[in-house]
Amino acid sequence: MSHxxxxxxxxxxxxxxxxxxxxxxxxxQARYGDDEGDATFLDPAMxxxxxxxxxxxxDALGAPVASGGWRSQDENEEGYADGDAELKRMFVxxxxxxxxxxxxTLAVLExxxxxxxxxxxxxxxxxxxxxxxxxxxxxxxxxxxxxxxYRFHDSSRCMTKPLRPAS
Numbered sequence: 001m002s003h004x005x006x007x008x009x010x011x012x013x014x015x016x017x018x019x020x021x022x023x024x025x026x027x028x029q030a031r032y033g034d035d036e037g038d039a040t041f042l043d044p045a046m047x048x049x050x051x052x053x054x055x056x057x058x059d060a061l062g063a064p065v066a067s068g069g070w071r072s073q074d075e076n077e078e079g080y081a082d083g084d085a086e087l088k089r090m091f092v093x094x095x096x097x098x099x100x101x102x103x104x105t106l107a108v109l110e111x112x113x114x115x116x117x118x119x120x121x122x123x124x125x126x127x128x129x130x131x132x133x134x135x136x137x138x139x140x141x142x143x144x145x146x147x148x149x150y151r152f153h154d155s156s157r158c159m160t161k162p163l164r165p166a167s
Contacts, residue, residue, distance in 0.1 A: 004060035005101065007108055012044040012054045016064040020056070024067070024091040031128040032155065040149040042088060046071040050116045054089075055108060057101050065096040068105040070113050073122065079147030080122065085113035085163065086148070087123035090132070102135055114163040121163055124148045127155045136161075 010017055025037030047054040047069045054069035068090040073080035080086070087109065092101045110121055124147070125132045141159040150156040 005065070005099070005104075006058050007055050007105060008058060009049075010054055010056050012042065012047045012069065014054075014056070016056055016058075017054060017067060020064055020067045020091055020093070021089060023093065024089060027091075028126075032126065038149075040088075042071075047088075049112075052085075053109060053112045055105055057092075057096075057105060059096070066092040066101040066105055068102070068109055070109045070118075070121070072116075072118065078149070079145065079151055081120065083117075083119035084122050085109075085116070085118035085120070087121060090123075097131075102132075103139065106135070106139055110161075110163060114165065119163055121161045122147065122158065123160075124150055124156055124158050126150075126153075127157055133157060133159075 028037040029035055046052050052069060052071040055067065056064045057066035059065050069088050070085040071088060073084035073086045074082045090102060090105065113121060122144070123136065123141070125136070136159050139161070141161045144158045144160040146156055146158045148158070151158070
């Protein structure tokens with residue numbers, strides 16, 4: 001039941017965002033058996049509209065239960081293309097999984113990136129996150145050539161989806 005859940009834009013360095021980010025890093029460490037988590041460099045400025053957006057989902061009691069953001073990417077040596085919007089930090093706390101929060105957050109982020117003129121949503125996940133891969137496939141993403149910080153890692157999985165202009 002996602003009623004009572006509010007999606008709210010926040011800065012990437014908002015204390016609640018930092019709290020969820022710490023949790024997602026611990027989950028990555030557990031799933032991938034390393035002590036690094038996701039080492040991709042992220043600066044709060046990357047998520048400032050209109051070049052990005054960072055969202056937190058709050059439950060009816062005002063506790064943060066999910067996060068997600070997008071940042072603009074343009075063609076560079078890491079394999080991105082002009083017009084890309086990169087999905088980052090999609091995460092739902094274990095207690096709030098199965099409520100459709102990731103799908104709802106994803107839809108809002110896609111709409112926002114499209115409105116900002118981005119033409120393709122791209123993301124990098126990993127082979128130890130089958131739920132994430134299943135969600136993205138069901139939302140119209142397809143597997144793609146690897147890009148980004150982990151493009152040389154065997155466990156990395158990259159996916160893309162065209163963001164067609166809103167008709």
